Amino acid sequence: MPVPVRAALIAALFLVPVPAPAPAQDVELRSLDGTVTLEGNLVAFDGAYYQLDSAYGRLTVAAEGVSCAGPGCPDLSSFVAEARIAGEATVAEGLLPALLAGFAQDRGMALAGPETTGEGLVYALTRRDGSTAARVVVAPGTSDSGFLALLNGDTDLALTLRAPTEAERRADRAGAPDDPPLIRRVRVIGLDALVPVVAPQNPVDALSQAELAAIYTGEIDNWQALGGPDAPVALHLLEPELGLAQTFATAVLGGAPREPAAGITTHASALALATAVARDAYALGVTAQSARGTTRSLPLAGACGFSQGADPNAVKAEDYPLTAPVYLYLAPRRLPQLVRDFLAWTETEAAERVVAEAGYVNQSLTRTPLALQGTRLANAVAAAGEEVPLAELQRLVETLGHAERLSATFRFADGSVDLDAQSRASVARLAAAIEQGAFDGRRLVFVGFSDGGGRAEVNLRLSLRRAETVRAAVLAAAEAADPDRVTLDVDAFGEAMPMACDDSDWGRAVNRRVEVWLD
Secondary structure, X not given: OOOHHHHHHHHHHHOOOOOOOOOOEEEEEEEOOOXXXXXXXXXXXXXXXXXXXXXXXXXXXXXXXXXXXXOOOOOHHHOOEEEEEEEEHHHHOOXXXXXXXXXXXXXXXXXXXXXXXXXXXEEEEEOOOOOEEEEEEEEEEOHHHHHHHHHOOOOOEEEEOOOOOHHHHHHHHHHOOOOOOHHHOEEEEEEEEEEEEEOOOOOOOOEEHHHHHHXXXXXXXXXXXXXXXXXXXXXXXXXOOOHHHHHHHHHOOOOOOXXXXXXXXXXXXXXXXXXXXXXXXXXXXXXXXXXXXXXXXXOEEOOOOOEEOOOHHHHHOOXXXXXXEEEEEEOOOOOOHHHHHHHHHOOOHHHHHHHHHOOOEOOOOOEEEHHHOHHHHHHHHHHOOOOOOHHHHHHHHHHHOOOEEEEEEEEEOOOOOOEOHHHHHHHHHHHHHHHOXXXXXXXXXXXXXXXXXXXXXXXHHHHHHHHHHHHHHHHHHOOOOOOOOOEEEEEEEXXXXXXXXXXXXXXXXXXXXXXXXXX
């Protein structure tokens, strides 16, 4: 017989309410010592937890703590986990299969597929005896289609190369008002970059954002205006519904209602674009660094003389202004155990190696001493003046001269202390490294910098506030860390070491940052 009082007590201890409707069947869940029984309709089972509609409401029960009786009980020995992923085809058909294969290998399984079905691309994780442990359905498409599937409840994970639009955020809040918002249900699984590319024999060696915008709106149509030969520029872009194309429209063209240049050739994939550009000495494309093929990517230059290429360290630190994180947005419900295990695995060193081998940039922490950052120091000297006196530059060198810069960098909107998604991911990774003792006996200094807009003393105060914000966020995330084993300090230098020119929005955004230095 059921034991209502004990059932209510155990519900309070290890059961939590869960939404999500599904077909239900009568079952009885009994604790292994036989003292507690719950009856109700089995809504779902994910391989580790039962979801039960009971007299106490919707409950989630750990399978390892109970036995199940009734016609609706799943067969635990032959259970096949199900997961659904929808979104960007470039990643869904490139990086994602590599990550799934790495995850399967880590679990002592193999990855089979994909099999093309009406649902999409179906991968199977198989055990050593050949039986299927999990089935992953991947629907390649666009960032738009990934967000749409997520908002409609048709996928567990949305794979995107852009952040959600305001309309998508509103739709998410309307559909799941009691759940964390989209910006809190996101993981960054790798990094890419949006780069201008040319054929190897093209003599142009850099372009500015302003020049890119002028080229793609038809204001510049000949390579001669860019220091190249007297020949028309043949333009290539990704199709407008792809996430990187939308990033280009927002970050480079500014989202302004400007007419695009005539005769732009669009491509359904980054690989197709790179192939076309590589064949034409007078072609220019904008595509993913991970899929540039045999083309040559050009650094982004500024009118003040600073330039930055999309090398891995610059992308990892967001010093390159068109960094493109690979996002996984999570459905607002308890995800299947398989999905949760996969998400946890993507933060391991093994997963970081897979990301790098697939041509993307991983988020593992790297160190660079100040002595190897001559360009940054040259920028600091070039930008010095009345508001950044020699004494401040000397203090900077004295403070950081014997330290190493970590690749984790944190960036903010203009006048804001709110971190972006990639920065929030960096908080988690840095906190995990601190908890694991990676910096025991050392000193971490969170160093704030600003753009050059406004008065220097105001910028200095704001950059210090940002450094304090990041330090507090890392401390809050590193709950298991021993505060006596590592020292976390803050400092700020305002506009003393710019990474880009302040004559554009993206240049100022790159300059507003908090760096982490290991002393």
